[in-house]
Amino acid sequence: MVRAIEWVDAAADSHIRLIDQTRLPSEEVTLEISAVEDLIAAIQCLAVRGAPALGAAGGYGVALALLEAERKGWDAETLTATIDAIANARPTAVNLAWGANRVATVRADGFERTLAEAHAIAAEDEQSNRELSRLGADWLLARVGDRPLRAVTHCNTGALATTAWGTAYGILHELHNRGKLELVYVDETRPLLQGTRLTSWELHQDGIPHLVEVDGAASSTILRGLVDFAVIGADRITANGDTANKVGSVALALACERRGIPFVVAAPYSTIDEATATGDEIEIEERGDEEVLAFGGVSVATPGVRAFNPAFDVTPNDLISAIVTERGVVEPKVDAQPLFGSSAL
Numbered sequence: 001m002v003r004a005i006e007w008v009d010a011a012a013d014s015h016i017r018l019i020d021q022t023r024l025p026s027e028e029v030t031l032e033i034s035a036v037e038d039l040i041a042a043i044q045c046l047a048v049r050g051a052p053a054l055g056a057a058g059g060y061g062v063a064l065a066l067l068e069a070e071r072k073g074w075d076a077e078t079l080t081a082t083i084d085a086i087a088n089a090r091p092t093a094v095n096l097a098w099g100a101n102r103v104a105t106v107r108a109d110g111f112e113r114t115l116a117e118a119h120a121i122a123a124e125d126e127q128s129n130r131e132l133s134r135l136g137a138d139w140l141l142a143r144v145g146d147r148p149l150r151a152v153t154h155c156n157t158g159a160l161a162t163t164a165w166g167t168a169y170g171i172l173h174e175l176h177n178r179g180k181l182e183l184v185y186v187d188e189t190r191p192l193l194q195g196t197r198l199t200s201w202e203l204h205q206d207g208i209p210h211l212v213e214v215d216g217a218a219s220s221t222i223l224r225g226l227v228d229f230a231v232i233g234a235d236r237i238t239a240n241g242d243t244a245n246k247v248g249s250v251a252l253a254l255a256c257e258r259r260g261i262p263f264v265v266a267a268p269y270s271t272i273d274e275a276t277a278t279g280d281e282i283e284i285e286e287r288g289d290e291e292v293l294a295f296g297g298v299s300v301a302t303p304g305v306r307a308f309n310p311a312f313d314v315t316p317n318d319l320i321s322a323i324v325t326e327r328g329v330v331e332p333k334v335d336a337q338p339l340f341g342s343s344a345l
């Protein structure tokens with residue numbers, strides 16, 4: 001299995017190793033990251049991406065910042081500002097700030113303790129993903145039928161988007177391992193093609209039958225009865241279950257509601273933002289015009305035309321059949337509110 005993000009221990013230059021996801025699948029290139037500035041650039045260009053992988057990047061980023069602070073003689077203020085810059089490098093995926101802040105709380109205990117906390121985030125993520133995948137597969141087979149199922153998914157939620165195994169992808173992988181997955185429709189995921197470039201690459205490696213479709217085909221694929229369920233990951237799930245994920249996700253939810261089939265969200269509990277009540281409060285990252293107006297690096301729009309490029313959308317809780325975390329499955333349409341928080345799961 002690929003490792004999207006790893007810590008490399010080296011006497012003089014311990015650092016972060018990333019798979020450069022901007023180059024896949026044509027080139028398998030790793031980035032050796034020894035400076036926080038380069039980590040932030042890698043996060044912002046999506047060389048490392050996906051909410052759980054960003055959680056690990058946030059955690060390891062703090063360890064990296066401590067090493068850089070020592071090397072460069074930073075004062076406490078500079079170190080704090082640097083950690084804040086990591087936490088805020090992208091705004092929507094809650095895991096990034098969560099990972100950075102969790103690890104930053106132990107930095108006074110020294111580098112080894114800080115690194116251990118970052119390693120703990122990575123290890124817990126893999127464990128959570130494997131557990132939620134089992135729970136999600138159980139729920140689907142009980143709810144939809146104990147037979148080979150057909151799925152549609154959006155964006156990339158596999159090992160590349162996490163520290164290992166995957167979330168929504170993990171459920172698909174689990175179903176495949178149980179002989180209960182017939183076919184996956186993979187949305188290409190405009191504009192950066194995480195579906196075509198990354199999910200399809202992972203499914204191919206895992207020997208899982210799939211077809212790539214343009215994003216615009218997804219609702220019709222659902223309404224025509226070509227799939228039994230949709231499953232996506234999440235960048236932030238608020239206390240009431242509203243879910244931010246890659247732009248285009250809500251179209252699948254609307255079509256599933258109309259067709260009467262499950263729309264499932266899968267994420268580690270680290271993606272739950274208990275402190276935010278509803279999706280209205282989620283900041284949606286807006287990215288550059290060129291991602292929409294160019295294709296393969298070649299501009300395809302009339303010169304001077306501007307783009308609207310929100311990277312995420314929010315699916316309201318009443319369109320979600322199940323939210324699967326390692327702690328269990330909640331059903332926003334039937335379970336008491338708030339779904340998440342001190343008085344809930």
Ligand SMILES: CSC[C@@H](O)[C@@H](O)C(=O)COP(=O)(O)O
Pocket residue numbers: 046049050051052093154155156157158161162166167168194232233234235245246247311
């Ligand atoms: C397990 S990854 C869940 C989400 O982070 C994923 O679906 C997604 O929207 C990723 O967006 P990206 O912009 O590629 O980081």
